[in-house]
Amino acid sequence: MSYFFDTYNSIRYPIQSGKEAGLRNAQLGAVHAIGSFLSLHKKLPGIIVMPTGSGKSSIIMMTPYLALSKKVLIVTTSKMVRGQIFKDFSLLITLKEINVLDIFINPPKVLEMTKLYSPEMDNNILSNDVVLATPQCALSISKNEIKKSFDLVIIDEAHHISAAKWYQILTNMKNAKQFLFTATPFRMDKKEIKGEIIYNYPLSMAYHDGIFGNILYIPIEEAVNKDILIAKETERIFINDKHNGYNHFIMVRTDSKNKAKFLQVLYEQETKLRLKRIDSSMPYIMIEKTIEMMKEGAIDGVICVNMLGEGFDFPNLKIAAIHSPQKSLASNQFIK
Numbered sequence: 001m002s003y004f005f006d007t008y009n010s011i012r013y014p015i016q017s018g019k020e021a022g023l024r025n026a027q028l029g030a031v032h033a034i035g036s037f038l039s040l041h042k043k044l045p046g047i048i049v050m051p052t053g054s055g056k057s058s059i060i061m062m063t064p065y066l067a068l069s070k071k072v073l074i075v076t077t078s079k080m081v082r083g084q085i086f087k088d089f090s091l092l093i094t095l096k097e098i099n100v101l102d103i104f105i106n107p108p109k110v111l112e113m114t115k116l117y118s119p120e121m122d123n124n125i126l127s128n129d130v131v132l133a134t135p136q137c138a139l140s141i142s143k144n145e146i147k148k149s150f151d152l153v154i155i156d157e158a159h160h161i162s163a164a165k166w167y168q169i170l171t172n173m174k175n176a177k178q179f180l181f182t183a184t185p186f187r188m189d190k191k192e193i194k195g196e197i198i199y200n201y202p203l204s205m206a207y208h209d210g211i212f213g214n215i216l217y218i219p220i221e222e223a224v225n226k227d228i229l230i231a232k233e234t235e236r237i238f239i240n241d242k243h244n245g246y247n248h249f250i251m252v253r254t255d256s257k258n259k260a261k262f263l264q265v266l267y268e269q270e271t272k273l274r275l276k277r278i279d280s281s282m283p284y285i286m287i288e289k290t291i292e293m294m295k296e297g298a299i300d301g302v303i304c305v306n307m308l309g310e311g312f313d314f315p316n317l318k319i320a321a322i323h324s325p326q327k328s329l330a331s332n333q334f335i336k
Helices: 004-009 027-037 056-066 079-091 094-095 119-126 137-140 147-148 166-171 204-210 225-241 258-272 286-294
Strands: 046-049 071-076 110-112 128-131 152-155 178-184 196-200 216-218 249-254 275-278 301-304 316-321 333-334
Touching: 004 056, 004 147, 027 046, 027 056, 027 128, 027 204, 056 071, 056 079, 056 094, 056 152, 056 178, 071 137, 079 094, 079 110, 079 286, 119 147, 128 137, 137 166, 152 166, 225 249, 225 258, 225 316, 249 258, 258 275, 258 301, 275 286, 286 301, 286 333
Parallel strands: 046 178, 046 196, 071 128, 071 152, 110 128, 152 178, 216 333, 249 301, 249 316, 275 301, 316 333
Antiparallel strands: none
């Protein structure tokens, strides 16, 4: 049959309890909502609303099992998120850690698509159970006959779906089951996400279940040397957190590569923080190595240009120094 069909009976639904690993409240609700939706054989996309930090990635990885999928296309917002899901799904790291699957279960064959589709890729695509792609690569698949080999499409961060590129992917692959995952069903431009909301885990429940902590916002008054003041305050908070036993890391965020280079020099001169700069022009392997250095404690954080945003999973990235304000951030401490 297929990998996901053959492995379905190995899926478990343990409930997280104290130190016992398992599915969180939000994850249990989402899993059963997806199963219910699939039983109705509806053609329209099913929308799952889960706040950042509630375990959405695990449910994305469980969905192909629930759908008894032959081949799934998972569309992610960025190379960083694509790489994270690829590593996790290829080894079933999280699903085994939370006892959804036994440690002896073989993982699916996962292909990380790094360039636009061409017919030479057919054998590689057909020999894998999961294909991970950013929107541009996914769109190139959806325009060709190879799209017929997919019976499931999953869109991560689906509040981007009304953008022409995302919507066209779903239209081109209308014969496949479709699930859209998002932290919010509403877009800033008020465009509608087309589909049926089958599960909506509210922010109030996320606070109740302890998913979110308190956000400390520390504003810096306008000044000629505001960037220096932000850097100094970032260093103070970082040192204070370390003193209190927290293993927190820093994200210095700005909106241009030139400003990022400027900030790299500024932080080196004005603080003792160990930071590395990353941006989208760098090879993915270099960015990945930098993230690994941070996880290993070799550096204190990163300076980035509008990166490490939606869908990026690094729970200890808690201190955000915002030198160019954004509309939305998912960090626990803000210095602006």
